[in-house]
Amino acid sequence: MKRAEKISTVTRVVFLSLLSLVMLVPMYIMVVNAFKPQQEILLSPLGIDLSTASTKYLEAAWNSTQFPIVEGYAFTILLVVLCNLVAIGFSIPAAYVIARTPGWVFAAILMFFVAGMFIPAQIIVVPAIFVLKAVGLMGTVPGLVLFMSASMIPFTLFMFSGYIRMLPRTLDEAASIDGAGRLRVIFTIIFPLMKPIVATAFILNTLSAWNDFVSPQLILGPGSSAKTITTGVYAAVSSYSTNYEIVFPTLLLAVLPILVIFILTQKFIMGGLAAGAVKG
Numbered sequence: 001m002k003r004a005e006k007i008s009t010v011t012r013v014v015f016l017s018l019l020s021l022v023m024l025v026p027m028y029i030m031v032v033n034a035f036k037p038q039q040e041i042l043l044s045p046l047g048i049d050l051s052t053a054s055t056k057y058l059e060a061a062w063n064s065t066q067f068p069i070v071e072g073y074a075f076t077i078l079l080v081v082l083c084n085l086v087a088i089g090f091s092i093p094a095a096y097v098i099a100r101t102p103g104w105v106f107a108a109i110l111m112f113f114v115a116g117m118f119i120p121a122q123i124i125v126v127p128a129i130f131v132l133k134a135v136g137l138m139g140t141v142p143g144l145v146l147f148m149s150a151s152m153i154p155f156t157l158f159m160f161s162g163y164i165r166m167l168p169r170t171l172d173e174a175a176s177i178d179g180a181g182r183l184r185v186i187f188t189i190i191f192p193l194m195k196p197i198v199a200t201a202f203i204l205n206t207l208s209a210w211n212d213f214v215s216p217q218l219i220l221g222p223g224s225s226a227k228t229i230t231t232g233v234y235a236a237v238s239s240y241s242t243n244y245e246i247v248f249p250t251l252l253l254a255v256l257p258i259l260v261i262f263i264l265t266q267k268f269i270m271g272g273l274a275a276g277a278v279k280g
Contacts, residue, residue: 030251114158167190
């Protein structure tokens, strides 16, 4: 390896290491302070004394009456499942039609959906509120599911259409010769072959829905009894804004499940994204 290449490699490694360190600092602060008393958090927020560290603060946050975190988990999981069913269920047949139909019209339709990837959901949430009010879905779980699903569809459709283009058309033709209709071809031939990209879309959509705070807060309203993990933690933490013995353990319990899911599935995410980027 030439000296210039070695210098370039070392520079990239150092830069990425520093960037990773900067991004991990907030996570480190949250984790170490979740096991410390209030006074120790204020005196030494970056350190931890193992002799005084305790899991009782996590237990207190888990059993908090201000926000039943188990109910927050349950509602968020339900929301994640419903949003994925809507987004993936819509995107599969739409992606198949776009991928298998030649011509500029369907290419333009794909570009129309892809354009939605560049519009943050927070920007369109206010117009969406007016629409949901007009159809009577404002402040309801179905209204929230429809809005969040709509924000997931552009990226999901983009990945699915790229993946389907990679699949040989001979599969469709063979099934059609046997008398299979288009829907049967999609769900009995194409869909089983899409499991890697469907799993990737499900994981990424789950990460998006789990971390979303603005959408449920505005659409369901702060007074709603149904709270996601993010809105519930916000309600609990805001009530104890100076009690860090409650704040840090509650935040850790909120992010821990999705963090574990991401660590365990990151190789599937990268593999699915690489497969979905292939064009036939």
